[in-house]
Amino acid sequence: MSDSVIDVAIVGGGVSGIYTGWRLLTADLRPSSLTHHSPLNVQLFELCDRIGGRLISLDPPEMPGIKAEFGGMRYLTNQPLVAGLIEQLGLATRPFPVSGPENIYYVRGQHLRQSEFANPDKVPYQVRWQERGKTPGQLIMEAIDVLIPGATKLTPAQWLDVKQNYTFNGRYLWELGFWNLLHQVMSSEAYKLVMDAGGYNTTMTNWNAAEAIPWYLADFGPEAEYRTVIDGMESVPRTVADRFVEAGGQIHFGSRLNTFRRREDGLIELQVDGRSPFLARHLVLAMPRRSLELLDDDTEFLLHPEVKPLISTVTPHPMFKLFLCYRYAWWQDAGVNNGRSVTDLPVRQVYYFGSEADGPAVFNPELRDSLVMASYDDGHFVGFWTGLAEQGHSTTHCFPPSDEPRWNRYACPPAMVTHAQRQLQLVHDLEYIPEPYAAGFQDWGQDPFGGAWNSWNIHVKAWEVQEKMVQPLADTAVYIIGEAYSGSQGWIEGALETAEVLLQQKWGVMRG
Numbered sequence: 001m002s003d004s005v006i007d008v009a010i011v012g013g014g015v016s017g018i019y020t021g022w023r024l025l026t027a028d029l030r031p032s033s034l035t036h037h038s039p040l041n042v043q044l045f046e047l048c049d050r051i052g053g054r055l056i057s058l059d060p061p062e063m064p065g066i067k068a069e070f071g072g073m074r075y076l077t078n079q080p081l082v083a084g085l086i087e088q089l090g091l092a093t094r095p096f097p098v099s100g101p102e103n104i105y106y107v108r109g110q111h112l113r114q115s116e117f118a119n120p121d122k123v124p125y126q127v128r129w130q131e132r133g134k135t136p137g138q139l140i141m142e143a144i145d146v147l148i149p150g151a152t153k154l155t156p157a158q159w160l161d162v163k164q165n166y167t168f169n170g171r172y173l174w175e176l177g178f179w180n181l182l183h184q185v186m187s188s189e190a191y192k193l194v195m196d197a198g199g200y201n202t203t204m205t206n207w208n209a210a211e212a213i214p215w216y217l218a219d220f221g222p223e224a225e226y227r228t229v230i231d232g233m234e235s236v237p238r239t240v241a242d243r244f245v246e247a248g249g250q251i252h253f254g255s256r257l258n259t260f261r262r263r264e265d266g267l268i269e270l271q272v273d274g275r276s277p278f279l280a281r282h283l284v285l286a287m288p289r290r291s292l293e294l295l296d297d298d299t300e301f302l303l304h305p306e307v308k309p310l311i312s313t314v315t316p317h318p319m320f321k322l323f324l325c326y327r328y329a330w331w332q333d334a335g336v337n338n339g340r341s342v343t344d345l346p347v348r349q350v351y352y353f354g355s356e357a358d359g360p361a362v363f364n365p366e367l368r369d370s371l372v373m374a375s376y377d378d379g380h381f382v383g384f385w386t387g388l389a390e391q392g393h394s395t396t397h398c399f400p401p402s403d404e405p406r407w408n409r410y411a412c413p414p415a416m417v418t419h420a421q422r423q424l425q426l427v428h429d430l431e432y433i434p435e436p437y438a439a440g441f442q443d444w445g446q447d448p449f450g451g452a453w454n455s456w457n458i459h460v461k462a463w464e465v466q467e468k469m470v471q472p473l474a475d476t477a478v479y480i481i482g483e484a485y486s487g488s489q490g491w492i493e494g495a496l497e498t499a500e501v502l503l504q505q506k507w508g509v510m511r512g
Contacts, residue, residue: 139194385416
């Protein structure tokens with residue numbers, strides 16, 4: 001590394017970090033404050049051995065053309081930044097099926113298809129009469145419409161006004177928890193139905209209602225379509241990284257930032273494992289809350305009274321994924337072919353891959369080598385699976401260089417497979433399912449991430465914190481970006497939003 005001062009040092013090789021570096025080096029217009037020479041010197045430091053952060057797309061053994069998304073697996077077409085980036089990069093996409101009338105719900109020991117929610121006698125929950133015959137998504141949307149009439153038709157500008165000024169029973173939405181709010185307009189049985197059959201726990205718990213409601217509307221909106229990248233979602237940051245390097249950027253893997261400080265002359269001094277201290281004019285921390293907390297305890301910037309309270313305004317949430325590889329798509333025997341089935345058992349959500357092309361519920365005896373995401377769960381259910389992991393096992397993918405297939409890093413212990421197999425039989429009501437020939441898992445609750453996504457805490461005016469987090473101290477050229485402190489938490493879109501705020505509002509780097 002050159003002894004000269006780096007113009008922009010970026011710490012964190014997830015989407016927001018690598019995207020920021022690429023945009024800086026390829027922008028047509030760049031303010032002179034960013035550099036004292038040409039070309040611009042931008043270097044990225046990543047703790048692990050890969051670019052991608054919480055995006056990991058693996059090749060299951062003996063399954064050419066199929067990707068196992070151990071991290072983020074899709075995006076929404078109503079998310080303009082990520083949709084536009086994927087198009088700009090020229091990455092091929094396809095629809096990502098989630099639910100169809102044939103998909104299974106196994107809750108309270110009873111089986112029903114999605115199409116059977118219209119028949120109240122099939123649903124094992126004692127909901128109010130006006131809640132009968134509705135799917136979990138419909139129950140949430142109707143509850144939101146009671147809380148905020150016309151919410152589904154509000155523009156982003158109108159939503160900002162609602163977040164700041166709308167009150168329910170005399171309290172602002174940001175002072176209320178989503179769970180607290182739903183319980184005022186939804187029966188306890190309906191809430192349990194949404195919790196059990198919705199597939200997620202943390203999204204239904206007590207996070208900031210002002211942020212939770214528009215988050216749900218974006219997900220369930222009528223114009224929203226799920227899509228995924230055919231070569232894997234990880235190919236988005238990896239393609240950006242290739243272009244970043246082509247434009248002159250440098251990437252340093254295995255680089256753990258320990259601490260940093262602002263010198264009297266305004267330069268930022270960084271201390272990274274295995275390197276002598278070095279200087280940067282600007283420091284971008286593309287890191288979630290837990291990663292920031294793992295920096296040295298005496299890092300003055302993070303202890304500053306204007307910064308420390310900002311860091312804890314969000315809560316990270318663990319998530320768990322478990323993939324099983326089979327020689328044939330046995331789930332077709334249960335009448336399902338793609339999308340997901342949901343249960344209140346610890347496996348929670350079951351997704352099917354490799355059989356999508358055959359259409360719904362059409363058995364294809366020639367189909368071989370199919371993949372099932374046997375468990376996609378969050379909240380307290382994660383503890384069920386981590387209790388089956390081998391002692392000391394880490395899936396944080398900070399691995400030493402190796403020629404082994406990446407899949408092997410995430411190998412699943414036998415006990416985990418045994419429990420998953422038993423639950424899959426129950427969900428699909430089958431006497432027999434074949435043994436998988438390969439299995440892998442990922443626990444996102446481990447360090448350095450501490451969670452798969454972050455949510456805003458109650459009593460936080462998120463719009464104010466988002467503005468402050470980008471540059472917490474006006475006299476210090478340190479910036480914090482990423483999904484954690486965004487308006488689209490849990491999505492790539494949120495990572496890109498914060499990067500664009502930094503690029504455009506702080507540095508004047510406009511999009512082409």
